[in-house]
Amino acid sequence: MDISYLLWLQDIRKRLHPAWELGFNAVSDWSLSVYAVLLIPCLLYWCLDKRKGQLVIFSYVGARFINAVLKLSVCCYRPWIRDSRVIPSPRALGGAGGYSFPSGHASSGVGLFASAGWTLRQSCAGLLSTVLWAFTILVLFSRNFLGVHTPQDVVVGTGVGVLAIYLSGRFLARMEDGGSSDALVLLAAAAVTALTLLYFVAKPYPTDYVDGQLLVDPAAMQLSSLKQVGELAGLIAGWFIERRWVRFSTACTAAEKLLRFVLCAPGLLWAERIAPRLIRSVLGARGSVITSRFVFVFYIVCIAPCICRLLHGIFARFQPRRG
Incomplete structure (x- = not known):
């Protein structure tokens, strides 16, 4: 089912103008760039609203940490390793060389953009909140469209991001109320x-070889x-x-x-x-x-x-x- 969905998207990607693939690669790349961190959580935290900025930073870092623990625990191979019919976007391979589950882009994207959209939802920046939510959806879809993640990778990665937002909000609220010692x-x-x-x-990590080459290097x-x-x-x-x-x-x-x-x-x-x-x-x-x-x-x-x-x-x- 998951591979069939990726093959369906792959067929669409091949039929579309190359600009579409280029655009989704740009969305995927920018979601993890330092400029995204600078323009969203840093701008919020340093200049606009310290509390909201804290929530975004904690959500982002927390999502990435939880994702890393899950990724190295499950050690799931990428979809093109599981099925050779899947041909990912060549440009997307630069950020997709390791294990597949869950999607780091999904976790980080939700932890960064969705958390910012959530914090701004009731402020005067309602339009910006909508833009951030929309960009989050684009990031999630891009990982399937580019053929580097299965749907379950993205769904669980999204769940990790949502969990990080929830835990971060609870933690910061508890610390503000004096409920715990720093x-x-x-x-x-x-x-x-x-x-x-x-x-x-x-x-321990899996060390599977194909044609004499290690599929995924545990040290890396x-x-x-x-x-x-x-x-x-x-x-x-x-x-x-x-x-x-x-x-x-x-x-x-x-x-x-x-x-x-x-x-x-x-x-x-x-x-x-x-x-x-x-x-x-x-x-x-x-x-x-x-x-x-x-x-x-x-x-x-x-x-x-x-x-x-x-x-x-x-x-x-x-x-x-x-x-």
Whole structure:
């Protein structure tokens, strides 16, 4: 049934103008790009609404982490490995070299775009909320249309994203109400990341060969999923420090919001593009994968807020005094 659906979409893809395939590849690629992270959760968190931005960031990182655990637990092969009649879009293969179930694009897309659409649904940005929901649907469909995921991959990936949104909302609400100690959360997160790291390294993986070639390299899959361990660690560590000592606010003037974004955005691009190469030269492949993603998320939730807090103090000094 799942393969029949992919073959049906494949036939449609071949009949359509190549621009359609190019467009769905662009949608799929952009959903995981640093610019999507910069323009949605970072803009929300740094400049517009801290609480809503937190929900999107936690949902996004949480969805990616849960997806990584499931993906390395199930170790399901891609549809073209299961059935040679499936011919995926060549351009989409660059981001689809590992295990198939569940879809990482689906989990990340729901965790990022759908969570943002959910948080903005009752605000003045209702139209933007609709656009975000529509883009989420395009991301989900693109993974089937391009032939890189089965329907069940996308459905479960979507469920992972929805679960992450729910858990993130409950967690943040509980912390706001003082229902849990942030120090205990920090310790629990450290334990979870350590145990997950051990699980990824110690568990057995399938090593099936076809024509002398390994279908999926377990070492490569471990490295890929270690990114999410680093992201979760960076999220909780950064959240804890910001909550305890930084305590920045998005209640500021429009000019300050704009300057915040202009000053903080280059740092995120540095953390994404340059920092991993510097870290790799010191720590090697495995250590750099975890550390570079830690730095990326830690910058979003803690370092950039420090810049925002400093900038707010500068603006406050130059504001005219009343009376």
